[in-house]
Amino acid sequence: MPPLDEYAIQPQQLKTGVVALQQRQKKLSFLAVLSMTVVLISAIGFFIQQDVIYSFFGLSTEVQQLHMPASVDATLANLGQQPDYFFSLLNWLGWLILKLSVSFIGAFVLVHLLKKIRFFYIRFQSFVLKFVAWLLSFILLWSALSYVQHDRQDDTQQVYAKIVHYEKHIQESELARYLQNAEMAAPVKAYLLAQTALMHHPADKDAAIPQVLTLVKAEQQDPQFLHYGFKPEQLWTMQQQVYGKALTPMAQSVLKQVQQAQQLNTLVYYMNLAVMALMLILSAVLWFLSRHLQQRILRIQQQLE
Numbered sequence: 001m002p003p004l005d006e007y008a009i010q011p012q013q014l015k016t017g018v019v020a021l022q023q024r025q026k027k028l029s030f031l032a033v034l035s036m037t038v039v040l041i042s043a044i045g046f047f048i049q050q051d052v053i054y055s056f057f058g059l060s061t062e063v064q065q066l067h068m069p070a071s072v073d074a075t076l077a078n079l080g081q082q083p084d085y086f087f088s089l090l091n092w093l094g095w096l097i098l099k100l101s102v103s104f105i106g107a108f109v110l111v112h113l114l115k116k117i118r119f120f121y122i123r124f125q126s127f128v129l130k131f132v133a134w135l136l137s138f139i140l141l142w143s144a145l146s147y148v149q150h151d152r153q154d155d156t157q158q159v160y161a162k163i164v165h166y167e168k169h170i171q172e173s174e175l176a177r178y179l180q181n182a183e184m185a186a187p188v189k190a191y192l193l194a195q196t197a198l199m200h201h202p203a204d205k206d207a208a209i210p211q212v213l214t215l216v217k218a219e220q221q222d223p224q225f226l227h228y229g230f231k232p233e234q235l236w237t238m239q240q241q242v243y244g245k246a247l248t249p250m251a252q253s254v255l256k257q258v259q260q261a262q263q264l265n266t267l268v269y270y271m272n273l274a275v276m277a278l279m280l281i282l283s284a285v286l287w288f289l290s291r292h293l294q295q296r297i298l299r300i301q302q303q304l305e
Contacts, residue, residue, distance in 0.1 A: 032286035042276035070229030
């Protein structure tokens with residue numbers, strides 16, 4: 001009969017098993033963090049999905065950009081046109097993703113590099129100090145990228161933001177002061193002033209309502225209305241923001257786009273909700289398994305000691 005020692009598990013085998021369990025536990029932890037990241041992205045999606053989808057159809061629920069119709073004078077025409085809602089939103093999303101990813105990953109890299117210096121290596125033994133260093137690195141990188149983003153901002157956007165800005169009264173804006181003496185049709189002035197009022201933060205509906213009413217009457221009575229170059233989507237946005245519905249035929253001409261945007265928005269909402277719930281459950285399961293493996297590893301290590 002062979003000795004019992006042959007059936008006993010050797011310490012070296014246990015150590016090898018512990019290493020394998022640790023690798024498995026790290027993978028589970030990584031997957032748990034990854035799935036939780038998807039949950040956070042889905043949560044952010046709830047706040048921006050409507051803007052993204054509406055902008056894809058050239059729409060917006062609020063006036064966010066100044067549209068210059070073809071009938072403006074040469075001075076305003078020389079300012080150029082702002083990019084449409086969709087491309088502006090894509091640009092904003094691109095910068096947001098870039099800043100989040102670079103700041104998040106870069107903060108870990110900076111902390112890792114700092115740990116190579118003995119002064120920081122000793123202090124980073126504390127989790128709190130390590131987290132503070134990571135947070136400061138994140139803020140530093142985010143601030144640097146925000147500065148670059150602002151520095152690269154299109155000059156046209158800065159000019160537009162400047163001419164529509166005012167504190168209390170719309171007549172304080174550069175655009176309103178210019179339009180007082182400009183030789184342009186009244187509907188064109190109303191179109192520009194209505195946008196200016198609705199772009200104010202918060203939206204200045206008291207100033208916008210008379211201008212939108214002027215546009216409504218002009219569409220009914222002015223035979224030249226179609227030649228002013230007004231954007232139907234912008235007219236819909238203004239009327240929707242002020243009255244909650246489209247009042248005129250030109251604004252109503254985009255209702256099919258609005259309906260498609262609403263249907264897609266509803267579909268994406270439920271898909272996003274399903275993904276969020278699934279990833280949340282998966283994250284919880286992975287975290288539980290990772291925790292279970294970690295406790296098992298600790299028990300084995302205690303036995304080896």
